[in-house]
Amino acid sequence: GAVVSQHPSWVICKSGTSVKIECRSLDFQATTMFWYRQFPKQSLMLMATSNEGSKATYEQGVEKDKFLINHASLTLSTLTVTSAHPEDSSFYICSARDREGSPLHFGNGTRLTVT
Amino acid sequence: GQNIDQPTEMTATEGAIVQINCTYQTSGFNGLFWYQQHAGEAPTFLSYNVLDGLEEKGRFSSFLSRSKGYSYLLLKELQMKDSASYLCAALDSNYQLIWGAGTKLIIKP
Numbered sequence A: 001g002a003v004v005s006q007h008p009s010w011v012i013c014k015s016g017t018s019v020k021i022e023c024r025s026l027d028f029q030a031t032t033m034f035w036y037r038q039f040p041k042q043s044l045m046l047m048a049t050s051n052e053g054s055k056a057t058y059e060q061g062v063e064k065d066k067f068l069i070n071h072a073s074l075t076l077s078t079l080t081v082t083s084a085h086p087e088d089s090s091f092y093i094c095s096a097r098d099r100e101g102s103p104l105h106f107g108n109g110t111r112l113t114v115t
Numbered sequence B: 001g002q003n004i005d006q007p008t009e010m011t012a013t014e015g016a017i018v019q020i021n022c023t024y025q026t027s028g029f030n031g032l033f034w035y036q037q038h039a040g041e042a043p044t045f046l047s048y049n050v051l052d053g054l055e056e057k058g059r060f061s062s063f064l065s066r067s068k069g070y071s072y073l074l075l076k077e078l079q080m081k082d083s084a085s086y087l088c089a090a091l092d093s094n095y096q097l098i099w100g101a102g103t104k105l106i107i108k109p
Helices: none
Strands: A004-007 A010-013 A019-025 A032-038 A045-051 A067-073 A076-081 A090-097 A110-114 B003-005 B009-013 B018-025 B032-037 B044-049 B053-057 B060-065 B070-075 B084-091 B097-099 B103-108
Touching (some): A010 A019, A019 A110, A032 A067, A032 A076, B018 B032, B044 B053, B070 B084
Antiparallel strands (some): A019 A076, A032 A045, A067 A076, A090 A110, B003 B018, B032 B044, B053 B060, B084 B097, B084 B103
């Protein structure tokens, strides 16, 4: 089955620093990748939709200058949390699909803790 | 607006059967997904329905009625490892996924 690899699995960083999270589709070409954030005991919250070779589409309330998304190839998308603050601590999950209507396949998630 | 409703929490006994319901209201419809999410982990794909009827896959089955905007996930022969949250998500006319808040399923021995 389709595999999506997300790295790192967890990261602890100091307030004010930046953190980059990578999402790779290992055995298929992902035309679209999605970035989600999930706080404890809450549902997935879509942050942005990333299409290869174009700018990401951010959901309302998500700061595009703070959460930088790059989808440079059909197998790699990155999310950079810039100038991280403790309130950015969360579980970040990427997902990918190869075409519209196909199931999303999720990475294992990245648990970010900002101290 | 677009909306997905599913129960917040359900409890069932090991070895029994449980049905998790989901109703949806979306702008257009291109299918409905069910995902399983264990605590602290990312969701994993369970099923996809786009036509009316029941799709069976081992111990898990998923049903869809497009006219009623309704789906359910049926889990048979429950095992302790089935304790998880089950997320219902509908694909709208723009192929955007609308997510439910998830149903936390608690399995008791």
